[in-house]
Amino acid sequence: MLHVLxxxxxxxxxxxxxxxxxxxxxxxxxxxxxxxxxxxxxVNFSELYKNSGLYRRNKALIKELxxxxxxxRDIHFLNLFWYxxxxxxxxxxxxxxxxxxxxxxxxxxxxxxxxxxxxxLWYLFSGFIIPKSRIPVWWRWYYYICPISWTxxxxxxxxxxxxxxxxxxxxxxEEFVRKYFEFRHDYVGYVAIxxxxxxxLFGFIFAFSIRTFNFQKR
Numbered sequence: 001m002l003h004v005l006x007x008x009x010x011x012x013x014x015x016x017x018x019x020x021x022x023x024x025x026x027x028x029x030x031x032x033x034x035x036x037x038x039x040x041x042x043v044n045f046s047e048l049y050k051n052s053g054l055y056r057r058n059k060a061l062i063k064e065l066x067x068x069x070x071x072x073r074d075i076h077f078l079n080l081f082w083y084x085x086x087x088x089x090x091x092x093x094x095x096x097x098x099x100x101x102x103x104x105x106x107x108x109x110x111x112x113x114x115x116x117x118x119x120x121l122w123y124l125f126s127g128f129i130i131p132k133s134r135i136p137v138w139w140r141w142y143y144y145i146c147p148i149s150w151t152x153x154x155x156x157x158x159x160x161x162x163x164x165x166x167x168x169x170x171x172x173x174e175e176f177v178r179k180y181f182e183f184r185h186d187y188v189g190y191v192a193i194x195x196x197x198x199x200x201l202f203g204f205i206f207a208f209s210i211r212t213f214n215f216q217k218r
Contacts, residue, residue: 016032016041016043017032033045079158079159082154082158082159082188082192083155083158083159085154085192085195086151086154086155086158086191086192086195087155089192089195089196089198089199090147090151090195092199093147093195093198093199093202096199096202096203096206097115097147097202098115099202099206100202100203100205100206100209101114101115103205103206103209103210103213104205104209104213105215106215107215121142121146122146122147122148122149123148125139125142125143125146125149126146126148126149126151126152127143127146127149127152127153127181128152131180131181131182132149132181132182133180133181133182147195147198150191150194150195150198151195152181153181153183153187153191154188154191154192154195156177156181156183157177157183157184157185157187157188157191158185158188160173160174160177161174161177161178161183161184161185161188162174162185
């Protein structure tokens with residue numbers, strides 16, 4: 001709209017003052033396009049815009065971008081569903097974890113130390129920096145109790161675990177995910193149950209701790 005008002009479309013319209021040097025274009029546009037100004041000038045600015053070249057170019061651009069690019073795929077509801085499920089319960093168990101740590105410790109300083117320590121271990125054993133296949137056998141038990149490892153499993157397996165497109169190594173995305181991360185797309189439902197269970201566990205420990213523990217001193 002600003003382009004229309006400052007361009008040649010309005011040069012011949014009487015009553016529209018030209019913008020001054022150094023004047024805020026947004027302020028100028030709001031001043032000259034008010035309902036009162038339209039009544040004084042006798043111009044309908046919405047119609048002026050619809051008859052402008054800018055409007056026609058925007059319509060053509062919208063039409064062009066509304067056509068999917070060759071080779072693109074439609075978004076499937078199931079993939080979006082799993083993504084929302086895993087992201088929602090991941091944020092939920094992180095929230096419950098913070099509440100739980102505060103509830104089981106005497107003060108926020110100790111809670112910060114404990115939560116930071118566990119966060120470092122969670123990221124290390126999540127299976128992203130070091131995949132499960134390369135974690136020593138005697139440490140894999142921590143991988144299975146690490147909440148982030150289940151989040152990573154669910155997100156990667158649900159979004160990439162069934163893609164048949166080939167990589168440069170001639171193996172499909174599904175084969176790479178299964179070989180490198182040991183993630184299987186057909187286990188996504190079980191992973192979702194684990195993620196929900198972790199959220200419920202952290203929430204229960206928080207509720208129990210806040211009801212049972214009392215660190216206040218008389």
